[in-house]
Amino acid sequence: MEHVIFVALCWGVGGFINGIAGFGAALIAMPLITTMVPLRLAVPSCTILGVTLCLQMAWTYRKHIDFDRLKPIYIGTVPGAVVGITMMQEFPAHYLKLGMGIFLFIYALWGLFFEGKSQKVVHRGWGVVAGFCSTAISSSIGMGGPPTIVYTSLAGWAKDTVKAGIASYFIVSGVLVISLQTYAGIQTKETVMLFAAAAPAVMIGARLGVLLSRRIGEFTYRKVLFGMLAVMACIILRSAVTQLVAIA
Known part of the structure; x- marks a missing residue:
């Protein structure tokens, strides 16, 4: 019971960060959750929670969804999920x-x-690479946001378009990953129960984050975005180094 409450609290914080930046729930929650919950449960439940959160975000920013811009990212999802x-x-x-x-x-x-005021917009072809890498990482270790976030940050999209795009993409990739996880026997009754326990917390946290983000301008948002990426990089590196030291 204690680990279920802990998981819900972690996802509540993750949802709040996600509401502000448009991403980050799994990257904040997963390193904490996996200290108490094994990866075989944490990763599949994370995938379901991610789709639920993205549905909420996509609905909130539905007027800013541009499917034409998202096509290159979608192309990379199927091979990425398999890999x-x-x-x-x-x-x-x-x-x-x-x-x-x-x-x-x-x-x-x-x-x-070092980012200049005038951004150079990257070629759309990089969206395919981002979609592939994001889905591959998401389905393997549950932290697949960075590649797509990096692409959208370099594609010249506005704040709300970035949030809508990230949410829309992860709905598609998440459903695909859940289907493959279910086929492979990775999704179980335990993972679904863990999802159900954390879902209310992540949705409430995300809603509070969205309300706060409406007070943030484009320039400040980009600094928040890069600041979040730096924090998440440190969390990921700490987790990797800890595991490497334990093995050694």
């Missing part, structure tokens, strides 16, 4: 975390201190 399920079963999670953490930290520092 991710394979990685979860075959490839050590700490190596994935270490690589993603290093890249994310470097990018966050660039955004915080």
Whole structure:
């Protein structure tokens, strides 16, 4: 019972951060949750919670959804999900975390201190790469947000368009991942029960975060975005290093 309350509190905080930045729920909640809950339960329940949260976010920002801009990201989801399920079963999670953490930290520092006022918009083709990487990471270790977030931050989208795009994408990729997880026997009665216990907390937290985010302008939002990425990079790196030390 204690671990269920702990999971709900973690997801409530994660939902609040997600409401402000448009992402971050899993990256905040998962490192904490996995200290008490095994990955075999935490990752699948995280996927269901992520889709639920994204449905709420997509509805909130539905007027800003641009499906044409999202097409390149969608293309990468199917191969990414297949690769991710394979990685979860075959490839050590700490190596994935270490690589993603290093890249994310470097990018966050660039955004915080070196990003110019005039942004160079990246080619749409990078959206395919982002969709592939996000879905692969999400289905393997439950922290797949960064690649898509990096792409949307470089694509010249406005604040609310970024939030709507991220939410819409993760609904599609999340449903796909849940389907594959169910087929592979990864989704179980235990993971669904863990989801049900945390769902109210994450939705309430997200709603409070959205209300606060409406007071934030575009420039401040980008700094919040990069600041969040830096914090998340540190969380991911800490988790990876801890696992590597334990193995050694």
